[in-house]
Amino acid sequence: MIVTIDGVAASGKSSVASGVASALSIPYVSSGLLYRAATLLALEAGTSLSDAPALLSLLGAAPLRLEPLAGGNRIYLDTPDCPRELTADAHTSAVDAGVSALAQLPQLREWVNARLRALTPPFVAEGRDMGTAVFPQARAKFFLVASPRVRALRRVKERVGDVEAVEQALIARDEQDQLQSHPAADAQIIDTSDLDLAGVIAAVMAGLQERA
Numbered sequence: 001m002i003v004t005i006d007g008v009a010a011s012g013k014s015s016v017a018s019g020v021a022s023a024l025s026i027p028y029v030s031s032g033l034l035y036r037a038a039t040l041l042a043l044e045a046g047t048s049l050s051d052a053p054a055l056l057s058l059l060g061a062a063p064l065r066l067e068p069l070a071g072g073n074r075i076y077l078d079t080p081d082c083p084r085e086l087t088a089d090a091h092t093s094a095v096d097a098g099v100s101a102l103a104q105l106p107q108l109r110e111w112v113n114a115r116l117r118a119l120t121p122p123f124v125a126e127g128r129d130m131g132t133a134v135f136p137q138a139r140a141k142f143f144l145v146a147s148p149r150v151r152a153l154r155r156v157k158e159r160v161g162d163v164e165a166v167e168q169a170l171i172a173r174d175e176q177d178q179l180q181s182h183p184a185a186d187a188q189i190i191d192t193s194d195l196d197l198a199g200v201i202a203a204v205m206a207g208l209q210e211r212a
């Protein structure tokens with residue numbers, strides 16, 4: 001069984017996917033973390049975020065390991081002489097600012113998608129295009145939305161920042177990601193603006209029950 005939870009930036013995908021995965025006692029997979037880790041490595045190496053061959057060469061030599069832990073995905077660089085966890089560094093404003101450029105490259109999307117499709121179900125997969133491009137056969141598909149202001153208020157609770165600036169950055173990232181960020185025709189769209197986290201998880205679980 002595969003459940004997909006897609007949505008716009010900071011709509012609650014990871015938190016909801018984690019809660020649903022825990023309720024189902026299965027792992028969840030954060031596709032965004034793979035794009036973020038690739039962007040982080042590129043920024044650190046000084047590799048252009050639009051140079052697909054150079055990025056693939058960099059990633060081909062990087063022993064990345066994604067741990068789809070129900071409590072929160074973590075990603076590691078298993079370099080023999082200097083193993084390192086990348087999760088926190090992959091969630092910075094610098095990565096936020098660059099990740100969409102890398103994510104627009106078809107070769108990088110295929111690099112991510114091949115890693116995702118190699119996973120053994122059951123799992124919850126969250127991102128932008130899990131229910132459309134990556135797992136169109138998923139048993140249940142959900143797409144989260146929320147107003148930019150609500151998303152910005154949530155984001156500044158976890159990362160210090162100016163709400164106005166964060167809101168504008170989220171709107172910009174929505175526009176940059178729009179090509180791959182649209183709900184599948186058979187996805188249930190959930191507006192989380194007026195729901196707390198438990199309420200969104202309950203809505204997804206109810207949707208799963210309807211598809212049982």
Ligand SMILES: Nc1ncnc2c1ncn2[C@@H]1O[C@H](COP(=O)(O)OP(=O)(O)OP(=O)(O)O)[C@@H](O)[C@H]1O
Pocket residue numbers: 007008009010011012013014015016032154155157158192195196197198200
């Ligand atoms: N319905 C909700 N009500 C209140 N807070 C929420 C809700 N959903 C998520 N949050 C909080 O909002 C923040 C962003 O959520 P989360 O990281 O899950 O979003 P995301 O869509 O995965 O973000 P990104 O696109 O950056 O990966 C987190 O602090 C999370 O706890």
Ligand SMILES: Nc1ccn([C@H]2C[C@H](O)[C@@H](COP(=O)(O)O)O2)c(=O)n1
Pocket residue numbers: 009010013031032033035036099100103126127128129130173177180
């Ligand atoms: N399936 C996906 C997941 C993510 N992306 C891109 C777009 C986002 O800006 C970026 C980071 O994702 P997030 O951690 O914010 O969910 O990666 C994508 O294009 N497709």
